[in-house]
Amino acid sequence: MGLPASPARHADLSIDVRDLSLVYPSSDGPVTALAHVDLQIRRGDFVSFIGPSGCGKTTLLRAIADLEQPTSGQLLVNGVTPRQARLRRDYGFVFQAPALYPWRTIARNVELPLEVFGMPRWERQQRSAHYLAQVNLAGFERKYPWQLSGGMQQRASIARALSFEPALLLMDEPFGALDEIVRDQLNEQLLQLWRSTGKTVVFVTHSISEAVFLSSRIVVMSPRPGRIIDVIDSDLPRERGFDVRETPQFIQLAQRVREGLRQASMLQ
Ligand SMILES: Nc1ncnc2c1ncn2[C@@H]1O[C@H](COP(=O)(O)OP(=O)(O)OP(=O)(O)O)[C@@H](O)[C@H]1O
Numbered sequence: 001m002g003l004p005a006s007p008a009r010h011a012d013l014s015i016d017v018r019d020l021s022l023v024y025p026s027s028d029g030p031v032t033a034l035a036h037v038d039l040q041i042r043r044g045d046f047v048s049f050i051g052p053s054g055c056g057k058t059t060l061l062r063a064i065a066d067l068e069q070p071t072s073g074q075l076l077v078n079g080v081t082p083r084q085a086r087l088r089r090d091y092g093f094v095f096q097a098p099a100l101y102p103w104r105t106i107a108r109n110v111e112l113p114l115e116v117f118g119m120p121r122w123e124r125q126q127r128s129a130h131y132l133a134q135v136n137l138a139g140f141e142r143k144y145p146w147q148l149s150g151g152m153q154q155r156a157s158i159a160r161a162l163s164f165e166p167a168l169l170l171m172d173e174p175f176g177a178l179d180e181i182v183r184d185q186l187n188e189q190l191l192q193l194w195r196s197t198g199k200t201v202v203f204v205t206h207s208i209s210e211a212v213f214l215s216s217r218i219v220v221m222s223p224r225p226g227r228i229i230d231v232i233d234s235d236l237p238r239e240r241g242f243d244v245r246e247t248p249q250f251i252q253l254a255q256r257v258r259e260g261l262r263q264a265s266m267l268q
Contacts, residue, residue: 011079014168014200015041015064020073021225022059033059035225037073041217043167046194046201048211049219050257052264056226057204058172064202065093065170078168089117091168092161096176098153100145100160107132107141110160117164131159134193151182155189162193171203175210184242187213195238208261212236212253213245220260222267229267230260 017039024031034056041047049057062068063075066082077085085091100109110128119127132141135155145153154174161169175183191214194201205211211218212234220230235249244250 012042013040013076014043014045014078015039015202016074016076016079017060017064018074020060020063020075021071022056022063022068023071032225034063034070035227037226037228039219039228039231041200041202043200044198045216046191046203046214047217047219048203048205048215049221050205050208050211050261051221051226052223052261053206054226055221055223055264057221059226060221061170061172061202061204065091089164090166091170092164092166094154094157094161094169094171094174096173098145098150098157100153100156102145105142105144106137106148106156109145109156110163113160113164127163128159131162132156134162135159135189149182151178151186154178154186158190158193166199168200168202171201173204173206176206183210188242190214191240208254208257209245211257212250213240213242218253218257220257220264222264224267229264230256232256232260 017037020034020037021032022034024033037060049060051057059068063070064077064082066086075082078090080088104112107125107128110132111124114124114127129141132138135158137152137155137159140148140152145156148156158174175186178186187210203214216234218232218234219228220232221227222229232253234253236244236253
C-alpha cells in the first residue's frame with residue numbers, strides 16, 4: 001500500500017501506521033511485539049483489534065497513545081506524532097480497570113484531567129455533569145467509586161476520557177472484566193455514544209461478538225511476531241441493535257473473524 005494519494009485523503013486519517021515494528025528488550029532476549037504493521041484508520045471509524053493473547057493488540061494501542069516507543073516505522077495520530085497528539089490532548093484512554101481514585105467522588109474523578117489542564121471550576125463541574133449524564137450516571141456525582149458497581153465505575157472512567165472532548169477514544173479491553181449482561185448494556189451505550197458524537201474509537205477485545213457488534217472495521221492480529229493478518233470492513237448498518245446478531249451478515253462477519261483467529265493460532 002502506497003502513501004495517501006492526496007492531502008484530502010491524508011486529512012481523513014485519524015491514525016496512520018506504516019511499517020511499524022516494536023521490539024521489547026527482555027532478560028530472555030528481545031521480544032518482537034509488532035513486526036511491519038501497516039494500518040490506516042479513518043476519522044469516525046470504530047476499529048477493533050482482536051487476536052490471541054500476546055499478538056500485540058495492547059502494544060499497538062499503547063504506541064498510538066505514546067505509552068510505548070516504536071523501534072522502527074512511522075506512526076501519525078491526526079497527522080502529528082503520538083507525542084504531539086498526547087500533548088495536544090487529542091485522545092482519551094480507557095484502561096481495562098477503571099483506575100478511579102477512591103478518595104475522590106465520581107464527579108471529581110471525571111474532573112481530574114480538567115483540573116490538570118487548569119480549567120475553571122464552574123466549567124469542570126459543567127463538563128463532568130454533562131459526560132456523567134451521557135454514560136447514564138446522572139445522580140451518582142457525589143458517590144465514591146467503591147459505592148458503584150464495576151460496570152458503573154467503568155462508565156465513570158469513560159466519562160473521564162470524554163471530559164476533555166477528544167476526537168479519538170482509545171479503549172484497552174474496557175469491558176473484559178465485566179459479566180456478559182453488563183457488557184451487553186455497555187456495548188449498546190458505547191455504540192450510541194459513537195453514533196451521536198462521530199468520534200473515532202480504537203477498541204481492543206478478545207470477544208468476536210463484541211468486535212463484530214461494535215465495529216465498522218475489525219483488525220485481526222496474529223502473534224510471534226505480532227502482525228495484522230486481516231482487516232474486515234463491516235457492512236452492518238451504523239444504526240444497529242442486538243437483533244443484528246441474528247442476521248446472516250453478522251454471522252458471516254463473525255465467521256471471517258473466527259477463520260482469521262484460527263489461522264493466527266496455527267501460525268503460533
Ligand atoms: N514491557 C514488556 N517487556 C517485554 N515484553 C513485553 C512487554 N509488554 C508486552 N510484551 C510482550 O509483547 C508481546 C505483545 O504483548 P501485548 O500485551 O501487546 O499483547 P496482547 O495481544 O495485548 O495480549 P493480551 O491479549 O494477553 O492482552 C507479548 O509477547 C508480550 O509478552
